[in-house]
Amino acid sequence: MTRNLYRLSVAGLALGALAVPAFAGGWQTFSAAFPAEACQDGWAACLTAGGAVGPGMLHDTAGRPLPSDTRLGWFDLQPTASFSPFVGLSAYNGPAGGTMPKPVAPVAVASSGQPSNGQPSSGQPSSGVGGQASNGSGQDMSVRVGQSGGQGTQTQMTGMNGQPSNGQPANGQTGNGQPANGQPTLTASNGQPTSNPDMNVQLTRPSQPTPVGAQTTANTTQTPTTNANLTTTATPATNPAVTPTATANTTQTPTTNANIATVQASGDCSDLVSLEPASMMGSLSTAQTKCLEGRLTTESLQTTKAKISLVLINNAEGKGDKTEWERLVKRHLEDIDRSDPDLCYKYSLQLSRGGAGRATGVIRWADYSLENKAKWTGNTYKSRVYALERLKTEAANKLWQDAEATYTTEHTDENEAKSTKYRGMTKDYAREWLDYAKASTQDTKAAMEYCVSAAGTTAFCEG
Amino acid sequence: MSSFSQNVRSTAALAALLSIFGKAAMPSPAFAKAAADDGIPVRVVVHDEQKAPIPTAIIRQPQEADRHRVNAADGSWEASVLYMPDGSELKFTAGMTLNLEISAPGYTTQVLTYQVRKRRNQIDVVLPKITTDDSQIEEPTISFGRDEPRE
Numbered sequence: 282m283t284r285n286l287y288r289l290s291v292a293g294l295a296l297g298a299l300a301v302p303a304f305a306g307g308w309q310t311f312s313a314a315f316p317a318e319a320c321q322d323g324w325a326a327c328l329t330a331g332g333a334v335g336p337g338m339l340h341d342t343a344g345r346p347l348p349s350d351t352r353l354g355w356f357d358l359q360p361t362a363s364f365s366p367f368v369g370l371s372a373y374n375g376p377a378g379g380t381m382p383k384p385v386a387p388v389a390v391a392s393s394g395q396p397s398n399g400q401p402s403s404g405q406p407s408s409g410v411g412g413q414a415s416n417g418s419g420q421d422m423s424v425r426v427g428q429s430g431g432q433g434t435q436t437q438m439t440g441m442n443g444q445p446s447n448g449q450p451a452n453g454q455t456g457n458g459q460p461a462n463g464q465p466t467l468t469a470s471n472g473q474p475t476s477n478p479d480m481n482v483q484l485t486r487p488s489q490p491t492p493v494g495a496q497t498t499a500n501t502t503q504t505p506t507t508n509a510n511l512t513t514t515a516t517p518a519t520n521p522a523v524t525p526t527a528t529a530n531t532t533q534t535p536t537t538n539a540n541i542a543t544v545q546a547s548g549d550c551s552d553l554v555s556l557e558p559a560s561m562m563g564s565l566s567t568a569q570t571k572c573l574e575g576r577l578t579t580e581s582l583q584t585t586k587a588k589i590s591l592v593l594i595n596n597a598e599g600k601g602d603k604t605e606w607e608r609l610v611k612r613h614l615e616d617i618d619r620s621d622p623d624l625c626y627k628y629s630l631q632l633s634r635g636g637a638g639r640a641t642g643v644i645r646w647a648d649y650s651l652e653n654k655a656k657w658t659g660n661t662y663k664s665r666v667y668a669l670e671r672l673k674t675e676a677a678n679k680l681w682q683d684a685e686a687t688y689t690t691e692h693t694d695e696n697e698a699k700s701t702k703y704r705g706m707t708k709d710y711a712r713e714w715l716d717y718a719k720a721s722t723q724d725t726k727a728a729m730e731y732c733v734s735a736a737g738t739t740a741f742c743e744g
Numbered sequence: 745m746s747s748f749s750q751n752v753r754s755t756a757a758l759a760a761l762l763s764i765f766g767k768a769a770m771p772s773p774a775f776a777k778a779a780a781d782d783g784i785p786v787r788v789v790v791h792d793e794q795k796a797p798i799p800t801a802i803i804r805q806p807q808e809a810d811r812h813r814v815n816a817a818d819g820s821w822e823a824s825v826l827y828m829p830d831g832s833e834l835k836f837t838a839g840m841t842l843n844l845e846i847s848a849p850g851y852t853t854q855v856l857t858y859q860v861r862k863r864r865n866q867i868d869v870v871l872p873k874i875t876t877d878d879s880q881i882e883e884p885t886i887s888f889g890r891d892e893p894r895e
Contacts, residue, residue, distance in 0.1 A: 456890075623887075663880060668881045682849040682850045734849060737853070738804065
């Protein structure tokens with residue numbers, strides 16, 4: 282009996298052992314835990330304000346593992362590093378069509394085993410060019426592109442001169458041999474990326490918007506020559522724990538800048554979005570400005586005309602050329618589009634800094650701006666409407682003063698009629714301003730003064 | 745005799761002179777009445793804070809319909825009577841309280857309350873300029889034209 286029971290137990294155990302592989306899944310079962318596109322913008326790895334994000338596991342505040350594309354912790358509902366969706370797409374500077382560049386002849390890094398010229402501010406030894414040779418050749422490089430001090434999050438790119446790293450990640454080892462606390466280590470070896478051939482590591486500065494063309498991107502598909510010139514300046518900007526380092530890619534950034542310079546020199550103006558940064562700085566070239574002016578005359582779509590005109594307007598403002606700015610804005614408002622209350626308001630404000638000769642324009646564009654005041658909300662609405670009412674009143678007052686001065690020297694009926702007309706305008710606008718100021722609980726002092734001055738009596742304004 | 749007649753003539757001439765000069769020197773009731781009807785003149789001089797006359801200033805009594813311009817050369821205005829909308833006259837008399845609103849384009853209006861005296865009614869009024877703070881006006885940033893996707 283005991284023997285039979287023993288045999289049955291052994292048979293059951295054997296069956297159970299055989300059944301385990303049937304229930305166990307393959308590696309593909311865990312694909313959800315290691316998403317190929319972990320980042321919000323579709324890239325496999327990126328640097329966010331919360332640290333580096335890669336295909337590996339994230340950890341929540343209690344250290345529990347989470348899939349890296351998780352936006353909120355499963356248990357604590359705390360936002361993860363890739364929580365915010367408000368990030369732009371990573372720039373891809375590789376060749377079109379996803380083809381990989383052919384590796385060129387490897388270049389030995391002279392400073393093998395020596396710290397790079399960029400020193401990380403975390404106090405750790407630099408893992409820059411020639412930091413640690415994982416294969417002992419002394420020609421590898423490990424570039425730390427991101428740190429998260431609290432979790433030890435580090436992303437490492439290891440380039441190996443023509444020698445693949447066995448297809449294995451560095452398993453939590455940084456370039457200087459220190460463990461990365463299980464955080465992702467992106468290893469790419471010449472033309473053979475570990476996980477994604479198009480994998481880019483985007484370096485962004487959370488507190489500063491990166492203009493187009495100014496992104497510093499460490500592309501894992503870079504050639505050894507490029508990698509050899511890659512240096513690291515691991516200097517946290519605001520938060521040493523989470524701020525990604527600004528990696529100075531001495532090969533790529535000049536290339537990007539060179540592209541901009543080439544575009545500026547060639548006067549190409551087909552891509553308006555790419556012209557915006559230069560336009561904001563007022564640094565559009567003469568050739569580009571002429572190109573845009575040319576497009577403006579030939580363009581049939583009114584919306585495109587407006588876009589071109591706004592680029593030119595911003596360029597003039599960036600240069601500080603007020604005369605040109607006024608000319609461009611006047612053309613924009615007269616011929617292209619006057620539905621933007623901000624632009625009408627700003628133009629009216631600019632005209633108000635002139636004398637009585639521009640006062641009519643102030644009133645006209647302030648009125649256009651007020652027509653579209655519904656586009657503003659909250660405090661912006663209150664302050665802008667108040668300011669516009671004020672601009673109108675002051676402009677009418679200038680006209681009245683001018684007409685009065687003329688009438689005192691030339692007592693004609695015409696001059697008197699003008700004076701009376703502008704006085705009436707001042708009175709009406711001041712009363713409107715005063716009413717709005719009262720209704721929106723803003724300062725009424727100046728409005729009351731203009732109103733009483735034009736009305737000649739306090740009874741009209743206090744009523 | 746002749747001396748007597750000469751004395752008589754001298755006395756008559758003197759009396760005549762006295763009567764002539766006496767009439768001229770002492771006001772008659774009618775003359776005094778006319779002067780009282782005109783009212784006491786009040787003079788207002790309007791100038792700015794730099795003591796320069798404001799040629800465009802206007803003076804107005806609150807119940808009055810008309811607005812009175814000052815003299816453009818010296819910024820002064822003078823009157824002894826005002827005419828109300830109902831046709832009545834407001835004569836300035838000694839001891840009365842006079843209310844005036846003095847304004848000018850670009851200047852803060854002043855309301856003047858003045859007790860009229862028998863003589864030397866000259867009032868200097870200073871109008872301060874209306875000042876506004878431009879720094880309170882915010883300047884918007886003009887954005888680039890971007891297409892907004894339809895919802």
